[in-house]
Structures are given as C-alpha cells and as structure tokens.
Amino acid sequence: MRLWIVLVLLAGSGAAATRHAMGHRHALLIPLLLVPALILGWQEWSFRSDQDVFSVIASEIAGRDVRVECQRFTGALLDPTAEAGYVQFNPDGTPADTGRLERDACRDLRAYMHGNRSDPTIQHVIAIQVLAHEAFHLSGIRDESKTECAAIQRIDDVAAGLGATPTQGRAIAERYYAEVYPRMPTAYRNDECKQTGALDASPNDDEWP
Numbered sequence: 529m530r531l532w533i534v535l536v537l538l539a540g541s542g543a544a545a546t547r548h549a550m551g552h553r554h555a556l557l558i559p560l561l562l563v564p565a566l567i568l569g570w571q572e573w574s575f576r577s578d579q580d581v582f583s584v585i586a587s588e589i590a591g592r593d594v595r596v597e598c599q600r601f602t603g604a605l606l607d608p609t610a611e612a613g614y615v616q617f618n619p620d621g622t623p624a625d626t627g628r629l630e631r632d633a634c635r636d637l638r639a640y641m642h643g644n645r646s647d648p649t650i651q652h653v654i655a656i657q658v659l660a661h662e663a664f665h666l667s668g669i670r671d672e673s674k675t676e677c678a679a680i681q682r683i684d685d686v687a688a689g690l691g692a693t694p695t696q697g698r699a700i701a702e703r704y705y706a707e708v709y710p711r712m713p714t715a716y717r718n719d720e721c722k723q724t725g726a727l728d729a730s731p732n733d734d735e736w737p
C-alpha cells in the first residue's frame with residue numbers, strides 16, 4: 529500500500545515536472561508531491577530492510593533460508609487474533625518458509641534495534657523472544673513448549689543480531705526466564721525447561737537459559 533502511494537506520488541511529481549518544463553507553472557505542486565514521496569519511500573525502505581535483518585536472524589536459527597514478514601497497518605486492522613507471531617505448518621508437518629510477526633512485536637523489535645539497547649522495556653524483551661520463537665517454528669519444531677524453551681536459550685543470539693552486546697543479551701535471556709516465562713500459558717511451559725533439564729540444549733555448561 530505504502531509502496532503504491534510512493535509510486536503514485538512519484539509519477540505525479542514526474543508529470544508535474546514535465547509539464548513545468550513545457551511551460552506550465554507547477555513550482556508548488558512538484559515539492560508538494562515529491563516531499564511526501566521521499567518520506568514515505570524512506571519509511572518503506574527502512575521497514576523492508578529491518579524485515580531483512582529479522583529474516584537473516586531467523587534463517588540462522590532455523591538452519592535454512594526463511595523469511596520473516598511484519599504485519600502491515602491494514603493487516604493489523606483485519607487481524608482478529610492476539611498472537612504475536614505465526615508460522616503456518618503444511619499438512620505433512622513441515623513449516624512454511626515465511627513466518628509472520630504482528631505489528632506491535634515488529635514495532636518493538638525495530639525500536640529496540642534502533643534504540644541504544646542499554647535499558648530495554650519488557651515489551652522489547654518479549655518481542656525479541658517472539659522472533660526467536662517463530663524462528664524455531666520455522667526450523668520445524670511445532671510443539672509450543674519445546675519451541676518456547678529452545679527460543680529462550682537462543683534469545684541472546686537474537687538480541688545480538690539486533691545489535692546487543694553479549695552482556696545485554698544475557699540480561700535479556702535472564703529477564704525473560706524470570707519475569708515472562710513463569711506467566712506464559714501452560715502449553716508454552718515445560719518442567720524440563722531448566723538448567724540440566726531434558727530441554728537444556730547445552731546441559732554441560734553453567735549457563736542458563
């Protein structure tokens with residue numbers, strides 16, 4: 529939608545410039561069309577390049593080339609679900625190649641990535657976990673509690689992909705596990721999701737999550 533508005537505005541300013549060059553006076557109309565085209569064009573470029581960063585992070589975790597798409601404004605208006613992210617699974621049990629993030633989760637991820645990252649809000653922490661969680665669905669894990677537990681153990685890597693230092697990434701992992709994980713619905717929790725538990729991906733180190 530935004531891309532179409534940009535193209536229409538650019539076409540309009542191009543037409544106005546042509547007519548101006550031919551002697552019709554459009555001195556005011558040209559910037560009136562061109563300035564919003566440049567602003568919206570920059571927003572669209574920034575939105576897409578951030579999606580590309582999320583896709584690279586998710587591909588790294590999924591171990592294959594996947595896409596992460598952020599919900600658009602119009603999609604958010606039509607979305608009746610409260611899910612922060614979504615990956616479709618095919619009838620044969622394999623995941624789709626594209627995961628979707630809801631508008632608020634994307635906004636929080638982008639705010640974190642472009643902010644100073646030293647003092648993340650709990651919404652930032654949750655959004656980072658949502659990206660890690662959907663990346664593990666894209667890797668082929670369907671079970672919610674296993675997906676969530678795998679994601680908790682890579683949330684620091686996701687944060688690093690967004691620009692966090694190792695210390696900042698550790699703090700995010702510990703904060704999610706302490707503050708958010710215990711409040712997740714039962715389907716997302718697992719008693720073995722703990723240090724040296726069956727879902728500990730690296731039971732021989734002291735690091736948790």
Ligand SMILES: [Zn+2]
Nearest residue numbers: 661665672675
């Ligand atoms: Zn899930």
